[in-house]
Amino acid sequence: MTPPTKTEPAEHGVRLPRLSHEQWSRTAQAFLRFTDPPLFSMRPDSIPADGFETDDRSRLVDSSLLRDYRAAAETLAEVVVTNGEAFAKLTVDGGEGDAPTRLRRMITVAWPRAYRRPLTTEEIDRYVAIGMAEPDFATAGNDDDKLRAALRVLLRITMQSPHFIYRVELGDPAGEVKQGKYLVRPLTPYEYAARLSYTLFDSPPDEALVAAVKAGGESFDATSLVDDPRARVTLLRFHKALYSVEASRSMIKDTGKFPGMENLGLDAAKEAELFLDEVVKNGGSLRDLLLSRTTFVNQRLASIYGLPTDGLNADQFVPFELPPERAGILTRVSWTGNEADLFERSSILRGVYVTRKLLCTPLGAPPKGAVESAPKAPPTLTSNREKVTYRTGGEACAGCHKQIINPNGFAFEGFDAIGRFLTDENGVKVDTTGETHLDGEKITFTGARDFMEQVSEAEQTHGCYVGQLDSWVLGRPLAAFEREGAAPIAQRSNHDRASVRDLLAQLITAPAFRSVVREVP
Amino acid sequence: MIRSNRRRFLAGMGGLLVALPFLEGLERPTLADTMDRRFLLNFRQWFGVQQKPRFGGTYRDEVERFWPNASVDPGGKVALTRQLLEKTDGGGELRATGELADFASSLLILRGVRVMDLNGLHRPHLVQVMTGSTWQKTRPGFDPGDDNNAWPLHETLDALFARSLNAPKPLVFEAVQDGDSQTSFENGKDGAIPSMISPMRHPSEAYAKLFLTKQLEGKEAALRLRASDAILAELKSLRADPRLSSEDRRRLDAHFDAMNEVETKLQCLPPDINDASMVALRDADKPKLSDASKARWEAVGLYNEYVDSASDAFLQIAALGVACGAFRAANIVMSPQTNFNRSTVFDENGSEFSQGFPGHYHALSHRAFSHDGQNDDADNSEPEKGALAHHRIDRWHARKFAKLLGLLRDAGVLDQGVTMWTNENATGDHWAYDMPYIIAGSAGGKLRTGQLMDLQSGGVDPGDTVDDGAIRNAAMAKQMPCSRVLNSVGAALGLTNDDKSPLSEFGGFQGNLPRITGNLPSLLT
16 A cells, blocks of 8 residues: 555554444444443534545544433443343353453453453453442442442443443554555454445454454455445445435425425435435446436326336335436436536536546636626526526636536536426427546547437546445545555446445455554654 | 633622532643633524614604614624613614624624525514525425425424534523424434424423432442543543554543543532522523412413513523533524513513503504504504614613523623524514514624624615515615625624535525625625
8 A cells, every 4th residue: 555645644543533423322332232222312422524434534522412422321330230131231241250260250251342452461451440439339239239339330431431332453463564654554453344234234343353363464464354234234334424415304395386296305305315215226337327217106206107007005115226317327307306406417426426526626716706706597598407507607617617516507407496307398309418537538428328428438427436345344534545546446347347346345445444644743 | 720710700690600620630631721612602582673674664754763773784793892882873772683782892783684584474584584585385294385384395494503513402491482483403313304303491400410310429429439530541442542542542531531521510500599699590480389280380371470580580591511521602683472561561661561561562562552462463553662672672681681691691601602693584574674682692702793784785775664574675685685694794704605614505595596605804804
């Protein structure tokens, strides 16, 4: 792996990624041997605009969250010491003997489930001492009550400890390599097992995974982990975020112009979810996501798509093949409807999405005041395309809009604000043609399907997708050297038509996923 | 030391004491030295203010009694001084904003601001004031055709602010209220429509919840302290690991600060309830203490005598909370239901209002004076007296706002945040142009305070006042959309767009009209 340049962002030095709230809960479940993850209300994390829900940059520990952690830890500690079944489940790790003996053994055996690594002797000694120093430990009448006294404080400490809250990834010093100004250090087997498990399953590693990673060493092959059903759930979450499915759930349409379309977003998001999961389940590739016409619709969506509605109802979503003008996720109601306003499709939103998120072409923000000062389209212009072209034709706007944003949006001009296919608008044929650039070459297209077919062949599309999947997996934006490292995987996506699952497998076995990088102190 | 300053300014809240945090051993500055004190308070009045409407309407002939008595052309500005704010019209009444004369240099009074959609009456305007976006008719479970169920398109600015700071969501204090105040909204979960933040209506309960329930005593407190000490030791040990990157250390430092803040807040002790400074809180509790029937206490009518004390108690709680760092965003919604009696509104300088007055505020805003302000159908029955009564009510609100500013100034935090006086309408006849956006506090020097600005872009043409449609069109064309004011306040408070530039993309939706965003550089330093 090539080390980062000095201009790389500081995030690449992070090795204390904080658990998500779901992960915190599942770690507590595994630690305490609960049947289900305990539910707590925790201060939600915000998601960076240029990142995903896995992005660690916003996972700060602030006072609000600390109070939530404390409340959760105190509640769970009380459950364990007051509920006989819960107490037995945890203390079984202590075996037989007097209270100090059982306490030491319990910390030795059970605490690695909390910290995802064995504790050092010093840590064990310290926890035993803290537990035995509790006032109630000395006065308790029997060994179980002594253990309860010790656990009451130790569980509070443990579930608020930085070793519980963060994935502490310090790496294996024995394998450290100095490269220029940087130190590249492989993850320890415990760290790698934790990173794999939290990334793919949103849960702490189980003993089997830890043992397998330890036994396999550098040659451990994590590829088969992506076949676990939990990894499919992870991929669905990624795709829903990437294709704005969650955002589409709340789309609002003017019911005067679009009667009967209240809460359309709920149906649209459901369809998108079913489609995205179907592609992954069947071993589909990025091309399938971008081109497939397979879908699942209820009665309302079928009417929007121009499909027969006989026998359909509002609740059941049944498989269908969409008409030929559609191609992939970006021609569904969820995306076309989301990239629109209450009344009208938004060629600009669509173009910006395609440019930034489908092709990863950087776009700056509009110049200050450009939006406000854009001229109003005269009433003589009849089509949405004409109006958008007029409004964005000024000097301040044309640089991005004329060459990049508008053409990429106009490819989808044939879908109105609720995703219906339009052939004419106010008596004029809808113009979905255009020219844009892919892989640095000019291309022309006739409409959404033609556009998506060409996009799905472009190197930059696959590079963009793999980069975003890698960013999801690593929980942060990629550095240039990491994007370069993922280039062969992007090529497999394009030229070998590798499945999405296979791409994920490649990423979690890549050097970037198995190591930490930091600056030389 | 800043820490002692902190103790001093909290003491200014009325005897509040802050014990030194237990995290004394930290090798880095504690929170008290580094605390980010930004806050956003919204003081909300109902039913518009008494002003001379620029584009006409029912009250076109009324005397101007709200805005400062200064000649400012549309697009212009003038420096605010005590003298200007106290200037009357030849011996006439003090303008309502004149009650704020003590705070001239901390004020940014904005005239010429409209909501995004001037259609509708009360709620359609109200929900735009802090979202800067038009409204929708999609209140869950209610008749979509009823304007009174108007719902915002998205979260309000205070919610965005709190969310951006990872702070607790905004608080809503309703100082005597019946029904929804529809003041603060957070974005719905999983894309659902925005949800209204539930209000706190009992000052003493709010006080206890915010400041007292965090107190622990005896065994449990000692146990929590032992756990905290052990966690702190682990944090320090981990932070000392040489294998950490500088970014890791920054992250752990933030964690330290958060621990410090939590523990400090534990000891953010309120004054004793019998302290002289707590008179408002005690008074606000009187009905509850004297009346065994809680249902009767909650009946609107019984509140009326306690408007002053309930309002004052919430003002005190709001100021204490932001000074203490207990919360960052709060709304104090003044009462829409109250009978403003002689003592609160009309008993100035020992002279009783000539008619006596049991009036109903809403009816008064419609100038229904001849029916003792108790009949909304008697609109404009005695316009001059009604207008004067409305003005007196505006001044009562202004004095309450000034009281809030005074508490914040005494606590040393007035200029650390932004405190706004807003209204659901601009006038009693429901127009929502020239909306009061009375801003106080510079957000740490980021807002250009000490100014009166008219943000309207041009003068009023004769044809603008012909009928409602003309008024609406003229105001829409010439007045400043409130989205731009909110973006400016947000930018001053350090909020940013997705690309980290100062906030300019909040709200701005106008239905089928082009979205209007952007902040106003003229308001920012």
